Amino acid sequence: MITWIIVGVVAIVAIVFFTYYNRFVTLKNQIANSLAQINVQLKKRADLVPNLLASVKGYMKHEKSVIKEVTEARKALVGAKTIDKKVAAGNQLQSALKSIFAIAENYPNLKANETFLHLQQELSAIEDKVAYARQYYNDGVMSFNTLSQTVPGVWFASLYGFKGKEYLQITEAEKKVPKVKF
Amino acid sequence: MTSQRISFHDEIARNKRKSVFLIVCVLAVLFLLVYVIGLATGPDYFFMVLIFGTILSLVYVVGGFYNSDKLAVASAGAKKADPVKYRMYYNIVEGLALASGLKMPKLYIIDNSQINAFASGRDPGHAVVCVTRGAIEKLEKRELEGVIAHELSHIANYDIRFMTLVAVLVGMISIISQIFLRSLFWGSLGGGGGRDKSKMIFMLIGIALAILAPIVVMFVQLSISRKREYAADSSAVKFMRTPTGLIGALEKIKSNRPLKVSGAIAPLFLANPGKTKEMFMTHPPLEKRIEKLEKM
Numbered sequence: 001m002i003t004w005i006i007v008g009v010v011a012i013v014a015i016v017f018f019t020y021y022n023r024f025v026t027l028k029n030q031i032a033n034s035l036a037q038i039n040v041q042l043k044k045r046a047d048l049v050p051n052l053l054a055s056v057k058g059y060m061k062h063e064k065s066v067i068k069e070v071t072e073a074r075k076a077l078v079g080a081k082t083i084d085k086k087v088a089a090g091n092q093l094q095s096a097l098k099s100i101f102a103i104a105e106n107y108p109n110l111k112a113n114e115t116f117l118h119l120q121q122e123l124s125a126i127e128d129k130v131a132y133a134r135q136y137y138n139d140g141v142m143s144f145n146t147l148s149q150t151v152p153g154v155w156f157a158s159l160y161g162f163k164g165k166e167y168l169q170i171t172e173a174e175k176k177v178p179k180v181k182f
Numbered sequence: 183m184t185s186q187r188i189s190f191h192d193e194i195a196r197n198k199r200k201s202v203f204l205i206v207c208v209l210a211v212l213f214l215l216v217y218v219i220g221l222a223t224g225p226d227y228f229f230m231v232l233i234f235g236t237i238l239s240l241v242y243v244v245g246g247f248y249n250s251d252k253l254a255v256a257s258a259g260a261k262k263a264d265p266v267k268y269r270m271y272y273n274i275v276e277g278l279a280l281a282s283g284l285k286m287p288k289l290y291i292i293d294n295s296q297i298n299a300f301a302s303g304r305d306p307g308h309a310v311v312c313v314t315r316g317a318i319e320k321l322e323k324r325e326l327e328g329v330i331a332h333e334l335s336h337i338a339n340y341d342i343r344f345m346t347l348v349a350v351l352v353g354m355i356s357i358i359s360q361i362f363l364r365s366l367f368w369g370s371l372g373g374g375g376g377r378d379k380s381k382m383i384f385m386l387i388g389i390a391l392a393i394l395a396p397i398v399v400m401f402v403q404l405s406i407s408r409k410r411e412y413a414a415d416s417s418a419v420k421f422m423r424t425p426t427g428l429i430g431a432l433e434k435i436k437s438n439r440p441l442k443v444s445g446a447i448a449p450l451f452l453a454n455p456g457k458t459k460e461m462f463m464t465h466p467p468l469e470k471r472i473e474k475l476e477k478m
Contacts, residue, residue, distance in 0.1 A: 132281035
């Protein structure tokens with residue numbers, strides 16, 4: 001009888017240990033995956049930019065500075081190595097693109113161009129997707145941090161050596177509305 | 183009035199808790215029914231009924247469960263959405279799939295000018311989302327996003343699986359009741375003669391239960407369905423971080439004529455396809471849903 005009780009208790013303790021380990025690993029993988037999703041969207045954005053510039057160039061002859069800004073932001077995005085830098089460069093590119101779309105309002109021919117309209121729609125969809133992917137990333141970080149800071153998760157976190165994760169913040173540059181000169 | 187605001191996290195948890203409580207009620211009715219029939223008829227007959235009822239109900243519902251995506255699409259007359267023509271639809275679903283961490287579902291269109299939508303499939307890997315042509319034409323982008331977020335919530339909350347479980351239990355209760363009542367009618371139980379009084383009493387209770395239980399659990403089933411709708415509304419707010427899109431869509435549906443669909447797939451849709459009293463509905467009334475969303 002006593003042996004069975006001991007076996008039962010050991011089994012329950014083992015299950016608790018395994019469950020917590022698995023919960024941490026699941027959340028970690030979810031966070032890693034959502035980071036990869038952000039990367040995918042940023043890459044798509046960088047890939048679409050040359051097409052956009054090609055479709056715009058014929059119309060926007062006098063908007064060299066904006067086009068240059070976009071080209072450089074894209075270069076920074078492609079060259080960025082860490083996720084923080086990528087996200088920052090992605091934001092830069094986003095705001096540069098916003099200027100292009102704002103200026104495009106002054107060019108009726110461009111606004112009637114189907115390729116341009118398609119690219120505009122795709123790029124704005126990517127903007128939504130980047131925001132959603134970041135939101136999911138932050139949701140994952142929140143679950144992970146809550147689990148690793150509340151009892152009993154906090155004991156298991158220190159036992160298994162899991163550390164808290166950082167949120168992806170909105171940068172100062174992103175909070176500003178892009179300025180458009182006419 | 184910040185204290186009156188409801189957090190979507192609490193609201194999702196509350197509705198899930200309520201629906202789990204209701205499923206426990208259905209289980210309780212099932213056990214009571216089985217127990218009373220057992221007392222009234224004796225163990226041999228009783229086990230036969232129980233096993234027979236379980237197998238029938240499982241076969242019937244699980245068959246539907248495994249093909250839930252195909253059945254729903256076929257009976258709604260939906261067609262695959264063309265990724266080029268419905269680019270915005272695809273973009274919205276891709277974005278919300280990222281927000282919810284779900285796999286990209288298969289997308290379908292119903293050629294109908296009413297605004298409605300549904301989701302089906304036994305798990306997120308086999309999910310389908312379907313919207314009417316009217317929803318795409320009449321809703322603003324944010325509103326369509328709200329509608330699709332609601333549908334993806336059903337997938338993320340495993341509602342199809344949950345409602346299938348409920349349907350299996352409800353099916354068992356109705357099949358067991360049917361078998362019991364019919365066997366009384368055929369007189370297969372009556373031959374014994376010389377039964378004592380207590381058995382007679384259990385027989386009467388059994389008959390009353392067999393008639394009432396299926397009706398009671400049907401209402402419980404509908405109530406569970408409404409709880410899951412509220413939960414899906416709240417989850418949609420969680421994905422979009424704003425209720426305005428869904429509120430706008432529900433307002434537009436309110437002023438629209440209802441969509442006619444077959445009764446079997448009605449529970450899947452975004453809003454109740456017909457007009458009935460709340461008690462008989464698979465969905466809560468639009469007014470109540472909007473009111474709750476506005477508090478978030």
